[in-house]
Amino acid sequence: MTEVSGIEVVVFDVLGTMVDEPGGLRAALREAVPGADDISVDRWLTVWQEHVEHQMGRVNSGERPYADSGILDREAAERVAEHAGLTDADAVARLATAGQRLQPWDDSVSGLARLAERFPVVGLSNASRATLLHLNAHGGLRWHQALSAEDARAYKPTPEVYRLALTAAGCPPERVLMVAAHAWDLRGARSVGMRTAYVRRPVGDPPRPTDTFDWAVDGLDELVAELAEG
Numbered sequence: 001m002t003e004v005s006g007i008e009v010v011v012f013d014v015l016g017t018m019v020d021e022p023g024g025l026r027a028a029l030r031e032a033v034p035g036a037d038d039i040s041v042d043r044w045l046t047v048w049q050e051h052v053e054h055q056m057g058r059v060n061s062g063e064r065p066y067a068d069s070g071i072l073d074r075e076a077a078e079r080v081a082e083h084a085g086l087t088d089a090d091a092v093a094r095l096a097t098a099g100q101r102l103q104p105w106d107d108s109v110s111g112l113a114r115l116a117e118r119f120p121v122v123g124l125s126n127a128s129r130a131t132l133l134h135l136n137a138h139g140g141l142r143w144h145q146a147l148s149a150e151d152a153r154a155y156k157p158t159p160e161v162y163r164l165a166l167t168a169a170g171c172p173p174e175r176v177l178m179v180a181a182h183a184w185d186l187r188g189a190r191s192v193g194m195r196t197a198y199v200r201r202p203v204g205d206p207p208r209p210t211d212t213f214d215w216a217v218d219g220l221d222e223l224v225a226e227l228a229e230g
Contacts, residue, residue: 005227006174006175006195007119007170007171007175007177007195007227008119008120008175008176009119009120009121009122009165009168009169009175009176009177010119010120010121010122010125010176010177010178010179010227011122011124011165011169011177011178011189011194012112012121012123012143012178012179012180012187013020013123013124013125013156013178013179013180013181013182014057014124014125014127014132014135014141015099015125015126015127016180016181016182016201016203017179017180017182017201017204018073018104018105018108018123018141018205019102019103019104019105019135019139019141019183019213020102020103020104020105020201020202021099021102021203022049022203023102023103023203024098024099024101024102024103024104024111025045025049025098026045027097027098028046028094028095028098028101029041029044029080029084029095029098031044031086031094031095032080032086032091032092032095033078033084033086034079035108035227036084037164040084040206043083043198044080044083044084047076047079047080047083048076048077048079048080049076050106051072051075051076051079051179052069052073052076053074054208055067055072056072056082056155057128059103059154059155059168059224060154060155060158064203065072065182066153066154067128068128068131068148068150069099069126069127069131069149069150070097070099070128070131073096073097073099073131074096075096077092077093077096077098078092078207078210080095082126084086085186087133095133097131098177099127099131099135099204100131100134100135101134101138102134102135102138102139103139104118104140104141105201107219107220107221108139108141108220109139109140109141110141110220110221111219111220111221111223111224112143112220113142114142114220114221114224115220115223115224115227116144117143118170118227118228119227120144120145121143121144122143122144122145122147122165122168122169123136123141123143123145123146123147124147124149124156124157124161124162124164124165124178125146125147125148125149125152126149126151126155126161127148127149128148129148129150129151131145132146132148133146140155144148145168147164147165147168147204149161149189151164153212156185156188157184157185157187157188157189157191158188159188159192161188161194162188162189162191162194163192164180164207165178165194166192166194172193173193173194173195174190174193174194174195174197175195176194176215177194177196177197178190178194178195178196178197179196179197179199179223180196180197180198180199180204180206181198181199181201181203181204181205182204183201183204183205183206183207183208183213184205185196185205186207186211186213187211190213192216195214196213196214196215197213197214197215197216197217197223197226198211198215198216198217199217199218199219199220199223200216200217200218200219219228
């Protein structure tokens, strides 16, 4: 096992960090409702995102029993169908699986491969096991291990989800690096002692002035270089 900057294992968020989730959902919405204008697509995307975010919050608060992301996506697709007047059951069913067909960012596959030459690499996602399996295959994301929040029956940033990665890593949390485009995700990882790297993406959640992450980079190539210097 190679140790660089004290890091033994690198853990990646997937949705938004390794794949373009909003872009993929927009593409699926346009496919489901051909000819829809950009304003409508953006409105339906907001309906989708707000539903999923709200339901994940309800699960984490104990207000709703655990439901995996596939169920939440199906609910979101049905809500969008109501707003869009979409009545084709097959189109709604395909829309519900849009999370399985998200495209990786340009540097995701190559950056992951380069880091995997130096470290064990782990995917840690709020996506369900089934969604994560198909998403990884579709995007060509090759992990040493891919973990779903489904195994914790909760969603990030609940600490139990990050502990899945720590258990898999088998080393102290300060030797595990969490990489994400979402500052809220990194705050959750930091709360259990993990080290953190913020990678800028067009769809990410940027850090606040008060955030202190170990690394902040513009892409995975830069992260590889930063870790190599450590």
